Amino acid sequence: xxxxxxxxxxxxxxxxxxxxxxKKVWSLKKQAIFFSxxxxxxxxxxxxxxxxxxxxxxxxxxxxxxxxxxxxxLMGTKISDALKENISKxxxxxxxxxxxHGEMEKSIKQLGSLLERRVEQQNKLKxxxxxxxxxxxxxxxxxxxxxxxxxxxxxxxGEDSVKTSSIINWTAVGKYSLILVALIIVLYVLKILRWWSxxxxxxxxxxxxxxxxxxxxxxxxxxxxxxxxxxxxxKSGLDLKQICSxxxxxxxxxxxxQLGQQLRELLNAGSMPDELVKKYPFIPPELxxxxxxxxxxxxxxxxxxxxxxxxxxxxxxxxxxxxxxxxPILFIVxxxxxxxxxxxxxxxxxxxxxxxx
Numbered sequence: 001x002x003x004x005x006x007x008x009x010x011x012x013x014x015x016x017x018x019x020x021x022x023k024k025v026w027s028l029k030k031q032a033i034f035f036s037x038x039x040x041x042x043x044x045x046x047x048x049x050x051x052x053x054x055x056x057x058x059x060x061x062x063x064x065x066x067x068x069x070x071x072x073x074l075m076g077t078k079i080s081d082a083l084k085e086n087i088s089k090x091x092x093x094x095x096x097x098x099x100x101h102g103e104m105e106k107s108i109k110q111l112g113s114l115l116e117r118r119v120e121q122q123n124k125l126k127x128x129x130x131x132x133x134x135x136x137x138x139x140x141x142x143x144x145x146x147x148x149x150x151x152x153x154x155x156x157x158g159e160d161s162v163k164t165s166s167i168i169n170w171t172a173v174g175k176y177s178l179i180l181v182a183l184i185i186v187l188y189v190l191k192i193l194r195w196w197s198x199x200x201x202x203x204x205x206x207x208x209x210x211x212x213x214x215x216x217x218x219x220x221x222x223x224x225x226x227x228x229x230x231x232x233x234x235k236s237g238l239d240l241k242q243i244c245s246x247x248x249x250x251x252x253x254x255x256x257x258q259l260g261q262q263l264r265e266l267l268n269a270g271s272m273p274d275e276l277v278k279k280y281p282f283i284p285p286e287l288x289x290x291x292x293x294x295x296x297x298x299x300x301x302x303x304x305x306x307x308x309x310x311x312x313x314x315x316x317x318x319x320x321x322x323x324x325x326x327x328p329i330l331f332i333v334x335x336x337x338x339x340x341x342x343x344x345x346x347x348x349x350x351x352x353x354x355x356x357x
Contacts, residue, residue: 223315
């Protein structure tokens with residue numbers, strides 16, 4: 001297989017994966033609006049069916065989906081399945097768990113709050129990036145002017161003033177060396193992507209949680225997501241083995257399914273769930289404390305619900321801190337580019353002046 005064929009095949013796979021079933025999925029903002037309105041209507045005492053009718057009237061953009069969901073509910077379809085095409089996977093599974101084992105209103109409220117806050121943070125990030133991006137765009141224009149107008153003029157002046165006797169064209173050597181290094185890096189990245197595409201979901205999540213800065217935020221999100229869903233399952237009266245059986249009905253590529261499989265293997269081998277907590281950093285470390293207390297399932301469920309609320313607040317704070325760091329980092333990058341730009345102008349001039357004397 002040639003390199004070109006390999007690269008083309010990998011690009012097609014990546015594009016297929018990225019574009020697959022994404023046309024119907026709502027944007028983050030649209031999901032936030034839908035679940036926030038639905039939560040408000042349910043809290044006001046409306047039934048799920050009445051809430052969907054109200055959404056059709058007050059939000060015309062949701063008319064077709066609300067009508068479809070209402071129709072599916074009358075046919076006995078679950079709301080999670082009716083919305084599956086329009087929402088993210090994590091949202092779908094959270095709805096599915098809440099629907100199967102209670103706390104639907106609470107779950108929808110949590111989803112609405114989380115998605116709304118993510119939209120706010122996204123908008124804040126965009127506003128912080130506007131000024132640095134304008135500066136960056138202006139720098140690109142300046143650098144292009146230097147490359148195509150000023151630098152050739154300086155080089156011509158230098159060639160007229162100083163004759164070099166070097167046989168080797170070091171500029172060409174450096175250029176081709178950079179191209180070779182870039183090609184090697186690209187091939188290595190493609191190899192990693194090919195390996196990555198073959199890994200299980202749980203392996204990928206393990207890797208996400210170990211990233212330098214993003215990993216901490218991902219772990220905190222996982223603490224919230226897993227503890228909240230586990231609290232719902234325990235509150236419904238399911239023990240760990242029954243939870244494994246329930247998760248066995250999920251998509252085999254989902255994180256919850258693969259965690260359920262590993263938990264089942266541990267329980268069948270007579271091991272404690274602690275082993276799973278130690279193995280994966282995205283599982284809440286406090287989980288082993290809750291499970292080893294020997295309390296009733298209801299008490300453990302209540303404690304996990306409180307823990308999920310605390311994890312949720314910590315998650316929001318971590319994201320806010322990261323957003324606040326974005327602008328200073330961008331300004332530092334811009335400052336480095338400015339210094340580099342000055343050097344590209346001044347060094348040839350100094351070299352030319354040195355040759356004249």
